[in-house]
Amino acid sequence: MLKPGAVWALGTMSGTSLDGVDAALLKTDGEAILAFGDSAYRPYAASERAVLRAALGHWPGEAGVEEAAEVVETAHAALMASLAAKADLAGFHGQTLAHDPRGRGTHQAGDGAVLAEILNLPVVWDFRSSDVELGGQGAPLAPFYHFACAKWIGATDPVAFLNLGGVGNLTWLDPAMPAPESPGACLAFDTGPANAPIDDLLRARMGAERDEGGALARSGRVEAAILDRLQDQSYFRKMPPKSLDRQDFHWLLEAVADLCDSDAAATLTAAAATSVVLGTEHFPKPVSRLLVTGGGRHNPVMMEMIAAGMDCPVDPVEAVGLDGDMLEAQAFAHLAVRVARGLPTSCPGTTGVAAAVGGGRISRPAR
Ligand SMILES: Nc1ncnc2c1ncn2[C@@H]1O[C@H](COP(=O)(O)OP(=O)(O)OP(=O)(O)O)[C@@H](O)[C@H]1O
Numbered sequence: 539m540l541k542p543g544a545v546w547a548l549g550t551m552s553g554t555s556l557d558g559v560d561a562a563l564l565k566t567d568g569e570a571i572l573a574f575g576d577s578a579y580r581p582y583a584a585s586e587r588a589v590l591r592a593a594l595g596h597w598p599g600e601a602g603v604e605e606a607a608e609v610v611e612t613a614h615a616a617l618m619a620s621l622a623a624k625a626d627l628a629g630f631h632g633q634t635l636a637h638d639p640r641g642r643g644t645h646q647a648g649d650g651a652v653l654a655e656i657l658n659l660p661v662v663w664d665f666r667s668s669d670v671e672l673g674g675q676g677a678p679l680a681p682f683y684h685f686a687c688a689k690w691i692g693a694t695d696p697v698a699f700l701n702l703g704g705v706g707n708l709t710w711l712d713p714a715m716p717a718p719e720s721p722g723a724c725l726a727f728d729t730g731p732a733n734a735p736i737d738d739l740l741r742a743r744m745g746a747e748r749d750e751g752g753a754l755a756r757s758g759r760v761e762a763a764i765l766d767r768l769q770d771q772s773y774f775r776k777m778p779p780k781s782l783d784r785q786d787f788h789w790l791l792e793a794v795a796d797l798c799d800s801d802a803a804a805t806l807t808a809a810a811a812t813s814v815v816l817g818t819e820h821f822p823k824p825v826s827r828l829l830v831t832g833g834g835r836h837n838p839v840m841m842e843m844i845a846a847g848m849d850c851p852v853d854p855v856e857a858v859g860l861d862g863d864m865l866e867a868q869a870f871a872h873l874a875v876r877v878a879r880g881l882p883t884s885c886p887g888t889t890g891v892a893a894a895v896g897g898g899r900i901s902r903p904a905r
């Protein structure tokens with residue numbers, strides 16, 4: 539049993555951009571943030587990333603999945619070992635390889651039971667399956683942590699958190715509500731493609747990892763016809779909650795195939811920003827500010843394009859004292875404590891699940 543009160547949890551995230559693993563310590567009782575602890579990052583080596591990439595879109599038992607799980611477990615074990623001494627438990631998200639909530643389900647590679655043995659620590663994992671089984675999207679799951687962040691920063695009016703990872707996701711929330719699962723407290727959903735298509739473009743055309751600082755996009759021209767086609771996608775009109783697989787907007791890469799490098803980068807960057815702005819039309823009430831987390835906030839061109847479509851301030855979460863590189867890892871620390879305490883991790887407003895539900899499995903070391 540977890541000791542009562544606030545505990546130190548070690549959360550990890552290996553996101554859809556496949557860049558590496560984030561790990562962060564957070565002191566929480568599952569409701570409030572009590573303290574932030576150390577954090578660490580381990581990039582995937584090019585060879586590891588190739589194994590993960592080869593398994594994208596694959597389901598358990600299919601080609602390359604076992605190899606991918608091994609890469610995920612090895613990378614996490616090494617990184618988590620450096621921070622585990624201070625932790626009472628861990629939250630392990632794993633690597634999403636495929637996500638099809640109304641079809642085959644959702645698939646995160648990596649076995650939390652293996653990590654529990656290696657780290658000699660209770661590990662909460664498989665956060666998304668039960669939400670999907672109960673009719674939810676299984677994503678996004680960070681919103682309950684966004685709610686705790688909003689309380690931590692002392693927000694009193696509705697605010698929104700935007701994560702610009704491989705895929706984008708938005709959380710609208712009203713911090714005046716008592717809990718994240720209170721009716722009307724949170725509305726969350728994936729916005730559309732964010733960095734994944736840009737990274738894929740840069741890798742295919744120039745062997746680069748990303749459009750550093752948005753430099754390539756800055757020098758290009760946005761192809762309006764492709765943005766028009768994007769805006770016509772039915773996904774944007776679908777009422778939230780809703781979620782996406784990393785590959786769902788893959789057609790964008792084919793659409794920019796005939797453009798020069800800079801125009802292609804500018805167009806994909808505008809596609810990410812347009813998806814966000816279209817997403818904000820689903821907000822139940824206007825927000826006082828949009829706080830941005832995830833790697834895309836390091837891309838000033840994407841940030842400027844989003845700000846141009848919004849009528850509230852758009853700032854990186856650092857503006858309110860949060861760490862945008864570690865916020866998702868912290869989220870899975872927070873959610874791990876919620877699971878251990880029997881608190882819900884998603885609700886109708888965040889994943890579309892029929893009622894508030896606590897996902898996640900707990901694996902305890904045998905010793
Ligand atoms: N300095 C930078 N300039 C431009 N882009 C950047 C920069 N730093 C990070 N990025 C982008 O952010 C991405 C990583 O973002 P992040 O780590 O938030 O994604 P993730 O957590 O893997 O994804 P998700 O949230 O979808 O699971 C990189 O792949 C890159 O495209």
Ligand SMILES: CC(=O)N[C@H]1[C@@H]2OC[C@@H](O2)[C@@H](O)[C@@H]1O[C@H](C)C(=O)O
Pocket residue numbers: 553554634637644676677678679680681701703704705706707728781782866
């Ligand atoms: C299925 C899955 O792994 N989804 C990720 C992905 O990356 C961003 C977006 O799509 C979000 O829905 C989710 O991650 C964050 C951490 C979440 O669950 O809140």
